[in-house]
Amino acid sequence: MVEFTSVVGVPLRYDRATGTSYGGKGLAMKFSAAPQLKTALDKACAELWQRLPEGRPSILLTGGILAEKAGEHAKGAAFDFDGFWHGERRFMADDYPQRKAYYCGIQAVLMKHFGVVINWHWVNRRGQQDHKDHWHIDLSAPIGWRPGGKSCVLCAQTILRDVWGQALTIDGSYGAKTAGAFAAIGIDPKEDWMKFLDRTADRAFGAAPVVADPDKPSAWAAEDWARAEELGLLDGTRPHDTVTREELAVVALRLLDKATPPAG
Numbered sequence: 001m002v003e004f005t006s007v008v009g010v011p012l013r014y015d016r017a018t019g020t021s022y023g024g025k026g027l028a029m030k031f032s033a034a035p036q037l038k039t040a041l042d043k044a045c046a047e048l049w050q051r052l053p054e055g056r057p058s059i060l061l062t063g064g065i066l067a068e069k070a071g072e073h074a075k076g077a078a079f080d081f082d083g084f085w086h087g088e089r090r091f092m093a094d095d096y097p098q099r100k101a102y103y104c105g106i107q108a109v110l111m112k113h114f115g116v117v118i119n120w121h122w123v124n125r126r127g128q129q130d131h132k133d134h135w136h137i138d139l140s141a142p143i144g145w146r147p148g149g150k151s152c153v154l155c156a157q158t159i160l161r162d163v164w165g166q167a168l169t170i171d172g173s174y175g176a177k178t179a180g181a182f183a184a185i186g187i188d189p190k191e192d193w194m195k196f197l198d199r200t201a202d203r204a205f206g207a208a209p210v211v212a213d214p215d216k217p218s219a220w221a222a223e224d225w226a227r228a229e230e231l232g233l234l235d236g237t238r239p240h241d242t243v244t245r246e247e248l249a250v251v252a253l254r255l256l257d258k259a260t261p262p263a264g
């Protein structure tokens, strides 16, 4: 077991103890977890802090890690992700009905680092939705698309409906409708799982939209792009790539040559 009190620079607090309440600021304590859980949690949170439009939170809230219950929690290998605070603003998992896209953005990042993510739509054996107030995440299944895994299908259907606008019933069973929804957004879940999750997080958090055609410049730049090629400054390929230092040197010298009047 490893012990810790924060996750990638953010204080971790327990909000289910006596004297605290769900969605409060929680109780500071020393947490224990299996090393592999902590490693995955660090990676997931590092990415999440970077992607959140508000940046790194001030408090991360958990419903528990090591616990006397069946399954992965008994080994300290599961984490219940309740929510977080940014100063005086907070997001909790049970805000899902009001902030569906944002919820899905967080979920997509968690799914990149954990094979098992159980979300709001999960129904237990007694017919109760007992994960409305947190995501349960663990490593007991490999990361990737599992069409036979109920929690995985539920999460994917949630994203397809709430981020990508596909008409779907979120029931956890993979069939023609879910396959059609993936096809409609140009994703083969088996091949493109990480791409699916990355694009979901981009979209959910409002990052730049994916460029439709990699060989065509954006509309706002088309005129200048054509002119730069005409003048021989650029070769007219790869309009959306970033510039390397050597490319910059070549273009800068071409410009300088054009600006310098011929000697004599």
Ligand SMILES: [Zn+2]
Pocket (backbone or CB within 6 Å): 073, 078, 079, 080, 135, 136, 137
């Ligand atoms: Zn759990």
